[in-house]
Amino acid sequence: AQTVTQSQPEMSVQEAETVTLSCTYDTSESDYYLFWYKQPPSRQMILVIRQEAYKQQNATENRFSVNFQKAAKSFSLKISDSQLGDAAMYFCAYYGGSQGNLIFGKGTKLSVKP
């Protein structure tokens, strides 16, 4: 069975600084997708960034980028120039072709200090 592990329950960053959130996963599949979702206090899950496993190039979306290490099954999220609005729960998620749903990690609570 596929699993997603986020080993950092909480992280803190100073405004305008850079922070990296960690995620590891376990799967026997070769084709899959990985995602980072943001959940602010409103509780609505917002897609931040996605990565296709067959792509070697790391995905980037403005201030958000990932470090995808397929062999190590690692998928970290880097947030550059952190803003107060980045404060939220961040969930790493896995989607594989043999299943019809997302598998989420337990999340990392990110605080941004002014």
Add this chain to the structure above:
Amino acid sequence: DTGVSQNPRHKITKRGQNVTFRCDPISEHNRLYWYRQTLGQGPEFLTYFQNEAQLEKSRLLSDRFSAERPKGSFSTLEIQRTEQGDSAMYLCASSQYRAGDYEKLFFGSGTQLSVL
């Protein structure tokens, strides 16, 4: 508003009562998902539909839970004989699934259930 809509936003009920939640997906989306999220945890998959067909159910979905999507549009999730352990946020998501492509799920704001 063209996003995923869930009603009600909050539900407080007494143990043993039945509750029903509704989810209206984005109109052209063919897949609809239900997830449950407890405090401090990530969402856990419950079930999903492709059009009106329920394709998968998690072992988390006990016999007291039933979900329907009668016309392939909105969906309802009913919990019978609620227990305090059912207290959670129930999230709905929808997507336009195409074979061979990834699914971008759009989530609603959830229904927060409190069982007293």
